[in-house]
Amino acid sequence: MPIGRPEFNNPEFNNNDAKITFVGHSTTLVEMSGVRVLTDPIFRDKFRLLRRRSRVCTKCIDVGTLDAVVLSHMHFDHMDYPSLAMIPREVPIVAPVGAGRYLKRKVGHDVVEMKVGQTIRIGAMDIHATPSVHDSGFYWPLWYPKSVLSFVFDASHTVLFVGDTALFEDLRDVGRRFDIDVAMLPVWGVGPYLRGHHMTPAEAAEALSLLSARTAIPIHWGTIHPAVPGWKDMPFLTEPPHLFARESARRAPMTEVRVLSPGESTIIRAASEEDSLFESLGIRSAPSEVVPA
Numbered sequence: 128m129p130i131g132r133p134e135f136n137n138p139e140f141n142n143n144d145a146k147i148t149f150v151g152h153s154t155t156l157v158e159m160s161g162v163r164v165l166t167d168p169i170f171r172d173k174f175r176l177l178r179r180r181s182r183v184c185t186k187c188i189d190v191g192t193l194d195a196v197v198l199s200h201m202h203f204d205h206m207d208y209p210s211l212a213m214i215p216r217e218v219p220i221v222a223p224v225g226a227g228r229y230l231k232r233k234v235g236h237d238v239v240e241m242k243v244g245q246t247i248r249i250g251a252m253d254i255h256a257t258p259s260v261h262d263s264g265f266y267w268p269l270w271y272p273k274s275v276l277s278f279v280f281d282a283s284h285t286v287l288f289v290g291d292t293a294l295f296e297d298l299r300d301v302g303r304r305f306d307i308d309v310a311m312l313p314v315w316g317v318g319p320y321l322r323g324h325h326m327t328p329a330e331a332a333e334a335l336s337l338l339s340a341r342t343a344i345p346i347h348w349g350t351i352h353p354a355v356p357g358w359k360d361m362p363f364l365t366e367p368p369h370l371f372a373r374e375s376a377r378r379a380p381m382t383e384v385r386v387l388s389p390g391e392s393t394i395i396r397a398a399s400e401e402d403s404l405f406e407s408l409g410i411r412s413a414p415s416e417v418v419p420a
Contacts, residue, residue, distance in 0.1 A: 142159070142160050142161060142251075142283060143283050143396075143397035144159065144283065144394055144395060144396050144397055145157070145158065145159035145282075145283060145284040145286060145308070145309065145394070145395040146158040146159070146392055146393070146394050146395075147286065147309065147311070147344060147387075147392060147393055147395065148184075148187045148188075148387075148390075148391070148392040149344060149346060149387040149388070149389060149390070149391060149392075150165075150168075150183060150184060150187055150188060150389065150390065151169070151179070151181075151183060151184075151349070151350035151351075151389035151390070152167070152169055152204065152317075152346070152347055152348075152350040152351050153166060153167040153169075153199065153204075153205055153290045153291070153313065153346055153347050154166060154167050154168050154169050154170075154183075155167075155288065155311055155344075155346060156187060156188055156392075157280050157286055157288070159252070159280070159282045159283045159284055159286070160250070160251040160252055160282035160283045161250055161251055162194045162195075162249055162250040162251060162252040162282060163192060163193050163194050164193070164194060164195050164196070164197055164249070164252070164254075164280060165188065165190070165193050165195075165196050165197070165214075166196075166197045166198075166199070166278075166288050166290065166311075167197070167198060167199055167205040167206070167290050168196060168207070168210045168211060168213075168214065169183075169204065169205070169207050169210050169350075169351070170183050170207070170209075170210040170213055171207060171209055171210060173354075174203065174207055174209075175203055176353055176354050177204060177317060177351045177352065177353060177354065178351065178352060178353075178354045178359075179350060179351050180349065180350055180351065180352060180359055180364060180389075181350070181389060181390075183389075184389065184390030187390055187392070190213060190214045190215065190218070191215055193214060193215075193218045194218070194249050194250060194252075195218065195219050195220070195221055195249050195254075196211070196214060196218055196219070196220045196221070196236075197220075197221045197222075197254070197278055197288065198220060198221065198222040198223070198226065198230075198290075199223075199259065199275060199276055199277065199278070199288070199289070199290025199291060200223060200259075200261065200274065200275040200276070200290060200291065201222075201223075201226055201229075202291070204317055204351060205290050205291065206222075206226075208233045208234055211230070211233075211234045211236070212233075212234050214236070216234070216235050216236050218236065219236060219237045219238070219239055220234075220236045220237070220238045220239070221238075221239045221241060221247065221254060221278075222238055222239070222240060222241070223240065223241065223242070223256075223274030223275065223276045224240045224241065224242045224274050225240070225274055226238065226240065226274070227240045241254075241256040241276060242256060242274070242276075243256050243257060243258045243276065244256065251282050252280055252281065252282040253280075253281040253282070254278055254279070254280055254281070255278065255279040255281060255305070256276045256277075256278060257276065257277045257278065257279055257287070257301050257305075258276070258277065258295075258297060258301075259275040259276060259277045259289060259290070259291060259292040260275075260292050260293045260295045260324055261275040261290075261291040261292050261293065261323075261324040261325075262275075262323075262324055275290070275291065275292070276290075277289040277290065277292065277301075279301070279305050279307070281305065283397065284308040284309060284395055285305050285306060285307050285308045285309075286307075286308060286309045286310075286311065287301065287305070287307050287309065287310045287311065287312075287338065287340065288311045289310070289311065289312050289313055290313065290347075291313055291324070291325065291347070292313065292324065292325075292326065292334075293323075293324035293325065293326060293330075294326055294330040294331075294333055294334050296337070298334050298337040298338055299337040299338070301338060302337060302338035302339045302340065303339075307338050307339070307340035307341070308340065308341050308342060308395060309340060309341070309342045309343070309344060309395055310334075310335060310338050310340035310342070310343045310344070310382075311343075311344045311345075311346050312326070312331045312334060312335060312343060312344075312345060312346065312371075313325065313326055313331065313345075313346055313347030313348075314326065314327075314328045314331045314345040314346070314347060314348050314367040314368055314370075314371045315327075315328070315347055315348045315363065315367040316347070317351055317352060317353065318352065318353050318358075318363065319358075319361060319363045325347075328345075328367050328368075328370035328371035328373075328374055329370070329371075329374045331345065331371050331374075331375075332371055332374035332375040332377070332378045332379060333374075333378055335375050335378065335379040335382055336378045336379040339379075339381070339382075340379075340382055341381075341382060341383065342382065342383045342384075342385060342395060343371075343375060343379075343382050343383070343384045343385070344384075344385050344386075344387060344393065345367065345368040345371045345372070345384070345386060348364070348367040348368055349364050349365060349367075349368070349388070349389060350364075350389055352364060368386045369386065371384065372384040372386055
């Protein structure tokens, strides 16, 4: 199902590289092979009972040149109608089965619904729908679809985006099938305590060991919090990615962890012949390059 355009020009990197921007929470921008995909966009400073810790990095995103928006599920910290309305209507939305009827009525975009095992093509990128386990949480309205997906963006690199999930054994199958270059994994929730199907930093590190990804970027941290005075600077907003990096060094020592602050980007360079030789010997080498906000 072709969507979008293949051309892409950016002096910072070429079509063999991948650029990933951590906008905040589960909002990320993935750019590779001429395709720009935005995940779970949340742009507002205030929504429902949540507040944004720092303003969104608008310079990180040119919504007019997006090729697609991907939604992992319909929880309000992942799907926000006013944020989606800021994106031009010609940009399609990829979402779990059942979400289309609500999205089309509210924001007017074309919606491509997916379920686990399906693949669509956007320009030079394949988007594969993969499983998540996230049956808990509050949906409003209550009749919103409960389907939850993760996605593999497959082009010059394979990038796994997980909006929300609990730890589950089948992640090993995802890693085996797609040979993940970059795994963007949630490492916390939105408050001081985790509830339901979310991963602690240690569980996210265990998920990383199942996936055997070359590089990991922790997401779902440090951006939004309940509207409670004094919570803006609590440890739950700053500690999770570093705990994840520490646990990953123990549980997935072959994976490079890149901790990005909201608004920062990293460029994943194409593997050289030397890197391929090292990897064949069980040694993974990947140059770190972080672009500040």
